[in-house]
Amino acid sequence: MMKNKETLSKVAIMLSLIAVVLAAVDTFGKTDVLGLAGTQWILVGIVLAVYALYLGTCKCGCGTDKQE
Numbered sequence: 001m002m003k004n005k006e007t008l009s010k011v012a013i014m015l016s017l018i019a020v021v022l023a024a025v026d027t028f029g030k031t032d033v034l035g036l037a038g039t040q041w042i043l044v045g046i047v048l049a050v051y052a053l054y055l056g057t058c059k060c061g062c063g064t065d066k067q068e
Contacts, residue, residue: 005055012052019045 023041026033033041 009052009055012048012055016045016048016052019048 019041022033022036023038023045025031026036026041027038036044
């Protein structure tokens with residue numbers, strides 16, 4: 001179970017970084033990537049990063065892998 005959460009956390013972080021790159025491309029290129037503006041891509045990146053942090057912590061909220 002923990003390996004699955006760690007994998008999902010890494011995937012969410014990677015998707016967050018991709019969203020930030022898309023935001024930069026959209027902002028500097030003045031194009032709508034997939035119909036979203038650059039600020040919307042930044043918000044998607046923030047939400048994915050928060051979700052990745054949530055997945056990376058244990059149930060007790062201490063941030064370690066040990067379950068007490």
